[in-house]
Amino acid sequence: MSRQNRSGAPEFVDYSRLTDQEVVVLARQGREAAFRELIGRYERPVFSLIYRLVRHREKAEDLSQETFIKVLNALDRYDSSYKFSSWIFKIAHNTALDLLRKKELDTLSLDGSPHAETQSEVDATTVTAVSDEESPEDFAASRELGHVLERAIGTLRPEYRTAIVLCHVEGRPYEEIAEIMNVPLGTVKTYIHRARNELKHQLEHLRC
Amino acid sequence: MGDPIVTDSMLHPEPERLDAFVEGTLDEADRAVVESHLIACDQCQAEIEETRSLFTALAALPHFDPSPGFALRVMQHVKLPDPWYVRAGHYLQIFIPKTTRGWAFASGIFALPLVTVSAMLLWLLSKPYITGETLIAFGWSRISAAAAAAADTLAATFIRSDIAIMTARGVEAAFTGGLRGAGLVALAFAALTCLSTWVLYQNLFRSPTRRSNYASFGI
Numbered sequence: 365m366s367r368q369n370r371s372g373a374p375e376f377v378d379y380s381r382l383t384d385q386e387v388v389v390l391a392r393q394g395r396e397a398a399f400r401e402l403i404g405r406y407e408r409p410v411f412s413l414i415y416r417l418v419r420h421r422e423k424a425e426d427l428s429q430e431t432f433i434k435v436l437n438a439l440d441r442y443d444s445s446y447k448f449s450s451w452i453f454k455i456a457h458n459t460a461l462d463l464l465r466k467k468e469l470d471t472l473s474l475d476g477s478p479h480a481e482t483q484s485e486v487d488a489t490t491v492t493a494v495s496d497e498e499s500p501e502d503f504a505a506s507r508e509l510g511h512v513l514e515r516a517i518g519t520l521r522p523e524y525r526t527a528i529v530l531c532h533v534e535g536r537p538y539e540e541i542a543e544i545m546n547v548p549l550g551t552v553k554t555y556i557h558r559a560r561n562e563l564k565h566q567l568e569h570l571r572c
Numbered sequence: 573m574g575d576p577i578v579t580d581s582m583l584h585p586e587p588e589r590l591d592a593f594v595e596g597t598l599d600e601a602d603r604a605v606v607e608s609h610l611i612a613c614d615q616c617q618a619e620i621e622e623t624r625s626l627f628t629a630l631a632a633l634p635h636f637d638p639s640p641g642f643a644l645r646v647m648q649h650v651k652l653p654d655p656w657y658v659r660a661g662h663y664l665q666i667f668i669p670k671t672t673r674g675w676a677f678a679s680g681i682f683a684l685p686l687v688t689v690s691a692m693l694l695w696l697l698s699k700p701y702i703t704g705e706t707l708i709a710f711g712w713s714r715i716s717a718a719a720a721a722a723a724d725t726l727a728a729t730f731i732r733s734d735i736a737i738m739t740a741r742g743v744e745a746a747f748t749g750g751l752r753g754a755g756l757v758a759l760a761f762a763a764l765t766c767l768s769t770w771v772l773y774q775n776l777f778r779s780p781t782r783r784s785n786y787a788s789f790g791i
Contacts, residue, residue, distance in 0.1 A: 391653075392653055393655075396652060399650060399652070400647070403643045403646055403647075404643065407637075407638055407642055408638075411635075411637070412634075412636045424636075425638055425639060428638055428642070429645055429649075433646060433650060436650045437649075437650055439653075510632065510633060510634075513630065513633065514633070532630035533633050535631075557591060560591065560626060563626055563630075
């Protein structure tokens with residue numbers, strides 16, 4: 365892979381083989397390609413987490429952008445003894461929570477923001493899960509389940525939402541989730557257990 | 573009649589343990605206890621199935637994509653760190669005096685060794701048994717000895733280096749290979765000279781494009 369660094373000299377670095385920490389080291393040297401690699405690795409997980417928290421696409425875009433700008437402009441303060449993923453998710457979580465506290469967006473309805481006045485605003489604030497790796501038959505069934513599940517996640521308290529998404533969608537271990545949310549390990553287990561119970565309760569009608 | 577006997581296998585495991593069972597995080601002994609309970613308990617089996625279904629559904633939730641151009645929008649607000657030589661320049665600027673008084677102080681600091689050495693020389697020359705000629709002769713002998721030692725070290729290092737070995741082989745090839753060998757050596761030497769000149773030219777003399785067009789062989 366040949367790219368240009370800031371001084372114009374060609375780079376021959378295969379970023380896909382590097383760990384997050386190694387990419388951060390290159391980014392600290394001013395290599396733009398390393399910054400883009402970090403964005404590429406985390407734009408979807410970070411955006412998905414924030415979108416599921418705030419349930420508003422444009423707000424989620426703005427907050428994701430804010431998260432990356434904060435992270436990438438503060439790389440020199442990143443302590444590499446911690447996981448980079450923990451750090452970026454922590455900033456994403458805090459950034460989204462700040463907005464939720466200010467705007468109380470966590471009270472949004474399941475099918476869009478109550479503040480939405482036009483159909484496009486309703487569409488923008490409705491979370492729909494779509495996967496393109498399924499057959500049409502699977503797609504119809506999974507969309508129904510995915511849609512109901514997304515709606516159920518949307519009714520959870522924000523801290524339950526973060527914990528359940530990080531645990532089951534991102535596959536993060538409990539210890540890392542505790543670090544991201546800045547709460548004790550026992551609290552994370554309680555959040556996840558309660559979130560699962562609430563989700564089971566809300567999905568009961570699908571089994572009937 | 574007394575209370576019915578309650579055995580371990582009849583007690584339902586706590587919901588957290590059932591979750592841990594599905595997650596596979598129970599230790600072997602605990603797992604065996606839960607498994608033995610599940611054989612006889614339809615309620616807990618149903619609970620386990622429900623948890624498994626939930627886990628599967630959650631794991632199948634997709635990631636969402638931000639709108640196209642997201643990375644570009646982020647990068648417009650990111651300040652790339654300066655290269656090391658620019659940062660070094662910033663650090664060096666700290667030591668450059670900003671006022672006349674600062675310049676005077678810096679000049680004083682730099683002049684101090686000169687003044688000290690001059691004072692020592694004057695003191696030495698004031699002694700009746702030291703003349704200017706003997707002082708120069710003493711200094712010259714010390715400098716010559718140091719230069720000879722440095723030259724010895726350099727020569728020894730060169731003789732042991734790869735360059736010397738390669739040069740010796742080149743000369744040997746030139747002698748043993750006759751005119752053709754000498755021609756090859758001359759050609760290789762010319763090629764290396766051209767390459768060195770090009771690297772020097774790219775790095776030192778192409779000033780208008782110097783910032784954006786370094787010759788680089790780094791990875």
